Amino acid sequence: MTVAERQLESTRQPDPDVSLPVIAPHQSFAGVTDQISSAVLTTKTPIPWFVAFAFALCLVGVFVCAITWIFAKGVGVFGIEIPVAWGFAITNFVWWIGIGHAGTLISAFLLLLNQSWRSSINRFAEAMTIFAVMCAGMFPLLHLGRPWLFYWLLPYPNTMTIQPQFRSPLVWDVFAVSTYFTVSLLFWYLGMIPDLGTLRDRAKSTFARFVYGVLSWGWRGSNGHWRLHETASLLLAGLATPLVLSVHTVVSFDFTIAILPGWHSTIFPPYFVAGAIFSGFAMVLVLAIPIRAVYGLQNLLTERHLNNCAKLMLATGLIVAYTYLIEPFTAWYSGDQFEMYMVHNRAVGPHAWTYWGVIFCNVVVPQLLWFRKMRITPKPLFWISIAILYGMWLERYMIIITALHRDFVPSSWSNFIATLWDNLALYGSIGMFLFLFMLFIRFLPMISMYEVRTLLPFSGIHGASQK
Amino acid sequence: MSAAVQLYGVVAEFEDPTPLVDAARAARAQGYNKVEAYTPYPVEALADILESKKSLPLIVLIGGILGFLTAWSMEYYIAVIDYPTNIGGRPLNSWPSFIVIMFELTILFASIFAFFGMLALCGLPMPHHPMFNLRRFDHASADHFFLCIEARDPLFETGAATELLNRFEPLQVWTVDDD
Incomplete structure (x- = not known):
């Protein structure tokens, strides 16, 4: 029996506490390498990829039109006016940046916690983070009024002799989001270097070999390289873990530091972080479920992954539900008439549909995830995730609009009605996200090959067992 | 030879x-x-x-300390010396509100040092x-x-x-x- 046959024969010992294996049995090093790298190096791209890419490209066109119009006409084309100065743009910003959080959670938290199942989903979850943060970053800039002066946000010596105000959470946000983007990008790229080396070694065309060769920096996979790579990954995970918690906390400071009823609340940081992870896992599933079907990756993205992501979604969803419960309680307990009115206005005011929509999508629908059948069956899980993504967008919209449009003095009340350009910018950003993601799965290894190899049963030559 | x-x-x-x-x-x-x-x-x-x-953790620690010092000195210089603004009579050196950026730059510098430190110790890029x-x-x-x-x-x-x-x-x- 050859080694390759022996590898195929061997199966991983089932985990005692879980009935679903992390990856399917009967796989070899060569097999998983082929399977993952062939999605990139093949000349036969699956038809659904072209369909999704064309769809995304159309939406990117829409986005370009919307941005051009906003640049030409100014933010007046949005539905915003005083007192509702934050409309779709900030809603979209908070929503997108929240989606990014699941990627870092999977790559950093779960690495530190030694959760081996993360290995086959971390790569594309991190890619999702980077593209989501890119989409998020566009909206505050588009919302600036004069987007071409965005660099005024940063401290630099200038002829106007003015500087940013470091007591403002909006300036904190600039630093938090740009740090988050940079660290996520470094982490993602660091993890990809060994796999880019694999692509370099397997590419047939000289051009592809050259490009992947440059991108892999000359990676050789020597023991010295691997040790440093592991140390760097662990250190970056340790740095990214508090970072990811800080990012949505700082985003929530944008709200809580204002004195507006509905915003001015100490529960916001954990509420926002839980909501971020909730929506992020929904996006991971929305991406993973079609990908595993189209690329036939059921052996690597197993029911175990669906099950675990769904459980995390349920847990964070319950934290979010708890916050929905505590908000009216705090308002009632405070005895503050403005707080109580805000709760009342949310439930029965002109935007009541958003409140009930949020309750339905974020509290009622996720309860289906208590059933194991729902957690491991792709189709219902996909639609539950879509509902959660929609619900989480609606939640941010509700927080922004219902708090702003009726604050203290009724004479300053107003309403918010989204315009066509509000909508086009939102759909356009979804297009940009999909567009970038499609390019990623076509040109970069979407599953971490070297980490999947360590999951194979015969890779288990660990120091402890040898001694 | x-x-x-x-x-x-x-x-x-x-x-x-x-x-x-x-x-x-x-x-x-x-x-x-x-x-x-x-x-x-x-x-x-x-x-x-x-x-x-084995020297990567030390490099990352140095990066983190540098990031912290950069943020602290930048915020102090701008808020106290270069562009002092009186906001509700609060002290110019309102260090508690400076913490967030100190934290962010600590992480940012440490991460950049981790990434490029790893490449340098690996001797990469080496085509x-x-x-x-x-x-x-x-x-x-x-x-x-x-x-x-x-x-x-x-x-x-x-x-x-x-x-x-x-x-x-x-x-x-x-x-x-x-x-």
Whole structure:
């Protein structure tokens, strides 16, 4: 029996506490390498990829039109006016940046916690983070009024002799989001270097070999390289873990530091972080479920992954539900008439549909995830995730609009009605996200090959067992 | 210097990690110091057998401290010296509101140092390396395991090194040229 046959024969010992294996049995090093790298190096791209890419490209066109119009006409084309100065743009910003959080959670938290199942989903979850943060970053800039002066946000010596105000959470946000983007990008790229080396070694065309060769920096996979790579990954995970918690906390400071009823609340940081992870896992599933079907990756993205992501979604969803419960309680307990009115206005005011929509999508629908059948069956899980993504967008919209449009003095009340350009910018950003993601799965290894190899049963030559 | 091509080392190719680890242990036991393994994924057992650089955490710590100091001095300079603004009579040096940016820049600098520190310690970027002269080396990033006893080791002698590696039943033992 050859080694390759022996590898195929061997199966991983089932985990005692879980009935679903992390990856399917009967796989070899060569097999998983082929399977993952062939999605990139093949000349036969699956038809659904072209369909999704064309769809995304159309939406990117829409986005370009919307941005051009906003640049030409100014933010007046949005539905915003005083007192509702934050409309779709900030809603979209908070929503997108929240989606990014699941990627870092999977790559950093779960690495530190030694959760081996993360290995086959971390790569594309991190890619999702980077593209989501890119989409998020566009909206505050588009919302600036004069987007071409965005660099005024940063401290630099200038002829106007003015500087940013470091007591403002909006300036904190600039630093938090740009740090988050940079660290996520470094982490993602660091993890990809060994796999880019694999692509370099397997590419047939000289051009592809050259490009992947440059991108892999000359990676050789020597023991010295691997040790440093592991140390760097662990250190970056340790740095990214508090970072990811800080990012949505700082985003929530944008709200809580204002004195507006509905915003001015100490529960916001954990509420926002839980909501971020909730929506992020929904996006991971929305991406993973079609990908595993189209690329036939059921052996690597197993029911175990669906099950675990769904459980995390349920847990964070319950934290979010708890916050929905505590908000009216705090308002009632405070005895503050403005707080109580805000709760009342949310439930029965002109935007009541958003409140009930949020309750339905974020509290009622996720309860289906208590059933194991729902957690491991792709189709219902996909639609539950879509509902959660929609619900989480609606939640941010509700927080922004219902708090702003009726604050203290009724004479300053107003309403918010989204315009066509509000909508086009939102759909356009979804297009940009999909567009970038499609390019990623076509040109970069979407599953971490070297980490999947360590999951194979015969890779288990660990120091402890040898001694 | 002779005109002939210098030898980089003797390399054995394995299909399994187990004989690779045994061979590496045996080579170290025989006193070879310049031994390097090339594997498709990090093989944990090699950590205690082969030498590797350990200074990355220190580099990251220095990066983090630099980031913290950068943020603190920038915020202090701008808020107190360069552009003082009286906001509700609060002190100019309102350090509690400076914490967030200090934290962010600490993480940012530490991460950048971690990434580029790793590359620098790995000696990357290095577009060419003698190991790439080995035709079958593309398997090292996919499914096979390579162990190299390098010629610059003072104990190195081609025949003895080959014999040592052959004891562990590799697929093949090659000599790799330096260039």
